Amino acid sequence: MDFKSYIEEKGKKAKEGARRLASTSTRVKDSALLAMADALERESPALIEENQKDLETAKEKSLSSSLIDRLTLNENRIKEMAKGLRDIVALPDPVGEITRMRQRPNGMQVGRKRVPIGVIGIIYESRPNVTADSAALCIKSGNGVFLRGGSEAINSNKAIAEILIEAGLKAGLPDGAITMVDVVDRQAVMEMLKLDKYIDLIIPRGGEELIKTVSANSTIPVIKHDRGLCHTYVDEDADIKMAEDICFNAKVQRPGTCNAMETMLVHKGVASAFLPGMIKRLQQAGVEIRGCQKVLAIDSSVKSATEEDWNTEHLDLILNVKIVDDMEEALRHIERFSSQHSEAIVTNNHQRAMRFLKEVDAAAVFVNASTRLHDGGEFGLGAEIGISTTRIHARGPMGLEELTSAKFIILGDGQVRE
Amino acid sequence: MDFKSYIEEKGKKAKEGARRLASTSTRVKDSALLAMADALERESPALIEENQKDLETAKEKSLSSSLIDRLTLNENRIKEMAKGLRDIVALPDPVGEITRMRQRPNGMQVGRKRVPIGVIGIIYESRPNVTADSAALCIKSGNGVFLRGGSEAINSNKAIAEILIEAGLKAGLPDGAITMVDVVDRQAVMEMLKLDKYIDLIIPRGGEELIKTVSANSTIPVIKHDRGLCHTYVDEDADIKMAEDICFNAKVQRPGTCNAMETMLVHKGVASAFLPGMIKRLQQAGVEIRGCQKVLAIDSSVKSATEEDWNTEHLDLILNVKIVDDMEEALRHIERFSSQHSEAIVTNNHQRAMRFLKEVDAAAVFVNASTRLHDGGEFGLGAEIGISTTRIHARGPMGLEELTSAKFIILGDGQVRE
Numbered sequence: 001m002d003f004k005s006y007i008e009e010k011g012k013k014a015k016e017g018a019r020r021l022a023s024t025s026t027r028v029k030d031s032a033l034l035a036m037a038d039a040l041e042r043e044s045p046a047l048i049e050e051n052q053k054d055l056e057t058a059k060e061k062s063l064s065s066s067l068i069d070r071l072t073l074n075e076n077r078i079k080e081m082a083k084g085l086r087d088i089v090a091l092p093d094p095v096g097e098i099t100r101m102r103q104r105p106n107g108m109q110v111g112r113k114r115v116p117i118g119v120i121g122i123i124y125e126s127r128p129n130v131t132a133d134s135a136a137l138c139i140k141s142g143n144g145v146f147l148r149g150g151s152e153a154i155n156s157n158k159a160i161a162e163i164l165i166e167a168g169l170k171a172g173l174p175d176g177a178i179t180m181v182d183v184v185d186r187q188a189v190m191e192m193l194k195l196d197k198y199i200d201l202i203i204p205r206g207g208e209e210l211i212k213t214v215s216a217n218s219t220i221p222v223i224k225h226d227r228g229l230c231h232t233y234v235d236e237d238a239d240i241k242m243a244e245d246i247c248f249n250a251k252v253q254r255p256g257t258c259n260a261m262e263t264m265l266v267h268k269g270v271a272s273a274f275l276p277g278m279i280k281r282l283q284q285a286g287v288e289i290r291g292c293q294k295v296l297a298i299d300s301s302v303k304s305a306t307e308e309d310w311n312t313e314h315l316d317l318i319l320n321v322k323i324v325d326d327m328e329e330a331l332r333h334i335e336r337f338s339s340q341h342s343e344a345i346v347t348n349n350h351q352r353a354m355r356f357l358k359e360v361d362a363a364a365v366f367v368n369a370s371t372r373l374h375d376g377g378e379f380g381l382g383a384e385i386g387i388s389t390t391r392i393h394a395r396g397p398m399g400l401e402e403l404t405s406a407k408f409i410i411l412g413d414g415q416v417r418e
Numbered sequence: 419m420d421f422k423s424y425i426e427e428k429g430k431k432a433k434e435g436a437r438r439l440a441s442t443s444t445r446v447k448d449s450a451l452l453a454m455a456d457a458l459e460r461e462s463p464a465l466i467e468e469n470q471k472d473l474e475t476a477k478e479k480s481l482s483s484s485l486i487d488r489l490t491l492n493e494n495r496i497k498e499m500a501k502g503l504r505d506i507v508a509l510p511d512p513v514g515e516i517t518r519m520r521q522r523p524n525g526m527q528v529g530r531k532r533v534p535i536g537v538i539g540i541i542y543e544s545r546p547n548v549t550a551d552s553a554a555l556c557i558k559s560g561n562g563v564f565l566r567g568g569s570e571a572i573n574s575n576k577a578i579a580e581i582l583i584e585a586g587l588k589a590g591l592p593d594g595a596i597t598m599v600d601v602v603d604r605q606a607v608m609e610m611l612k613l614d615k616y617i618d619l620i621i622p623r624g625g626e627e628l629i630k631t632v633s634a635n636s637t638i639p640v641i642k643h644d645r646g647l648c649h650t651y652v653d654e655d656a657d658i659k660m661a662e663d664i665c666f667n668a669k670v671q672r673p674g675t676c677n678a679m680e681t682m683l684v685h686k687g688v689a690s691a692f693l694p695g696m697i698k699r700l701q702q703a704g705v706e707i708r709g710c711q712k713v714l715a716i717d718s719s720v721k722s723a724t725e726e727d728w729n730t731e732h733l734d735l736i737l738n739v740k741i742v743d744d745m746e747e748a749l750r751h752i753e754r755f756s757s758q759h760s761e762a763i764v765t766n767n768h769q770r771a772m773r774f775l776k777e778v779d780a781a782a783v784f785v786n787a788s789t790r791l792h793d794g795g796e797f798g799l800g801a802e803i804g805i806s807t808t809r810i811h812a813r814g815p816m817g818l819e820e821l822t823s824a825k826f827i828i829l830g831d832g833q834v835r836e
Contacts, residue, residue: 019753019779022779023776023777096776102798104796104797104798106796108787108791110796110797110798113775115779117809117810118809196633200809200810201809201810215614215637216637219633219634221639221640221808221809221810222639223810239832242831242832245832245834246832246834248834249834249835250834253834253835254835335437353829357531357827358441358514359441361437361440361533361825362825363825363826364825364826364827364828365825365826365827365828366828366830367827367828367829367830368829368830368831368832368833369526369828369829369830369831369832369833369834370833370834370835372834372835373526373828373830373833373834373835374826375835378522378524378528378835379522379528379826379828380520380522380528390639391535391536391618391619391639391823392535392618392619392639392641392810392811392823393810393811393823395823395824395825395826396825396826397826405809405810405811405813406813407779407780407781407782407783407813407814408781408782408783408792408797408813408814408815409775409782409783409785410782410783410784410785410787410791410797411771411785411786411787412784412785412786412787412791413660413786413787414657414660414663414664414786414787415786415787415788415791416663416664416666416667416668416671416787416788416790416791417667417671417672417788417790417791417793417796
């Protein structure tokens with residue numbers, strides 16, 4: 001198969017679709033999203049059948065049960081997918097907003113108009129619902145979407161995409177607004193990453209390996225959704241009860257997510273008041289504690305943390321704990337090991353709260369709140385396509401607004417350059 | 419020479435410098451910029467001496483006189499460079515601005531805080547003043563700067579960078595805030611483009627070849643400053659006198675720039691009233707006109723435009739002219755040939771003005787004004803590091819604000835994820 005022409009042809013069509021989608025009205029986009037939600041529910045038996053094929057292959061390949069769980073579609077999950085689409089309909093359309101329109105000394109008005117980015121390539125793994133989520137967010141923000149899911153979910157992804165494309169076309173979306181790469185060969189991804197003529201942005205959603213490959217090979221701008229090695233610093237002046245609740249939530253509520261806490265840093269001044277109760281509560285919830293030598297001196301049941309632990313995103317019920325002499329040491333530890341995703345301080349000291357906000361370099365910095373709240377919905381952005389760990393365009397949750405760009409518009413009455 | 423370790427060592431130092439610069443006060447940054455400006459003027463004899471070396475090599479290599487002109491430093495140009503630095507001092511510091519701080523239903527406050535991007539790599543050609551401009555814009559916006567100028571200006575660039583670094587250090591800037599790659603080998607650039615561990619953004623400033631190489635090889639996000647193939651559409655309802663002034667300015671005022679007009683599209687309804695006078699005025703200013711067959715029918719002195727002409731950024735006193743049947747044809751031509759840099763319409767018809775603003779896809783879209791006004795200063799952004807043709811992060815002029823990013827900040831009182 002000639003992957004280059006296959007991808008190029010799809011890309012060309014996607015660019016043309018995106019161009020027309022950019023000036024498609026909110027009404028048409030919303031009614032298309034509603035039609036897609038209905039179609040997903042209506043077609044759920046067929047969808048589940050296609051999903052079965054992927055599940056069988058997964059079992060043959062002896063994929064882990066958690067992977068198989070993430071891969072599985074059932075009546076309920078399809079309903080959730082449809083609800084996700086309807087939720088996006090309820091969000092305001094970001095396209096067309098005009099901001100900062102100002103008059104210049106020569107009398108011309110200069111402002112910015114929010115516009116779609118163009119064609120957005122999504123390269124993702126495993127969960128088939130990403131197909132519907134990503135497509136819906138891109139469509140609502142006026143972007144063409146160029147989807148490439150993982151081979152393990154190819155039948156499910158194809159079936160979802162076909163339903164979305166058909167429902168969208170019927171509801172008036174331009175041809176090419178949604179594109180699906182339906183070959184699993186890796187070469188197709190490589191060609192996609194070079195298609196800067198037609199694709200304007202690549203968003204990889206998946207494991208470290210995927211993100212590395214994409215960054216290394218793409219000639220298209222990439223916004224990474226990378227790992228989260230998140231810390232919570234319990235300050236000398238922390239409210240002990242609040243610190244316990246926040247840390248417990250940050251570690252236990254959903255340990256497999258990127259905004260879960262991996263390391264808890266505790267000021268020596270509160271260690272003896274805070275740690276024994278906290279460790280007990282965490283251990284009762286099944287958390288394995290790996291501590292520094294000072295922690296071991298307080299609680300000998302704790303395992304000793306290795307240098308590697310401080311640098312590991314456990315994504316599991318494992319927590320590194322370190323006692324620090326002062327805030328400076330906590331900041332230095334964070335600076336060294338943080339993946340700059342989500343970082344928190346618990347303190348009642350205003351000066352230290354402000355210093356933490358100022359000096360800690362992360363997509364989201366929390367005072368007295370759980371890092372688990374790092375989320376588009378919790379932040380009030382609505383649905384998100386993921387959490388960006390790239391330092392340009394958008395850091396943190398990428399909602400509809402972050403899927404747009406701005407062009408300058410200038411209203412003159414004959415102005416020229418002097 | 420081991421370019422990999424050379425570049426990596428510099429990168430590491432730059433990252434550390436940038437980290438400290440991020441929380442350096444505006445006062446220190448501004449006094450450093452003033453000290454740099456003074457130092458450039460004070461050291462101008464030494465600077466001119468170093469520049470002479472580059473000029474001699476350029477002459478030996480028989481570079482074109484326009485290139486040699488761009489390379490030349492003299493008393494006056496050094497004064498201008500220093501003035502550029504002082505102008506940046508006068509601009510407000512973008513770092514630290516907090517926007518959109520809102521209370522969420524659970525009582526936590528979520529907002530965005532403007533922060534530097536980190537280390538910005540600038541890869542540029544020819545004009546040595548770019549060294550001072552770029553460094554100053556990066557420093558003011560709290561970013562470390564990693565400079566790599568062209569080999570033809572290596573002695574001038576090194577001398578400028580040394581003066582800036584020394585003056586900056588004395589005024590309190592952190593070590594590593596300004597970094598200069600002082601080897602000319604191409605391998606050094608290649609290593610720089612892979613340094614995603616330490617460099618957060620690459621801005622290439624130069625010709626098409628440079629931009630292509632950078633995009634193809636960088637694992638770091640790139641914001642391109644690409645070519646401008648700009649159109650002006652003179653509508654049926656244009657004010658003839660206004661159209662003449664705008665088009666004349668867009669072509670003639672500085673034809674070698676990326677925002678100069680390359681193609682003029684004229685509605686057939688005004689062609690006979692507008693074109694004869696316009697062509698005469700342009701020809702008197704030395705402009706060579708290359709027209710479509712319909713233009714030739716009006717003025718037989720005009721050369722016939724080839725297909726290639728419509729696709730060429732002349733950067734010279736050459737203008738393509740095409741008569742179109744309607745606005746639709748103009749939009750289709752623009753869509754096909756535009757480099758999405760600067761596009762203009764001249765019209766008194768409100769509906770068509772609004773349609774042009776909506777449908778034309780470019781970094782800046784003008785109604786009744788010259789494309790030459792596409793500039794950070796003219797738009798009120800202050801000094802710019804260039805004009806971005808990338809569709810994410812920033813389109814159009816990149817001023818201080820566009821050299822920053824935003825992190826989320828969250829103020830809670832014990833909030834956890836439900």
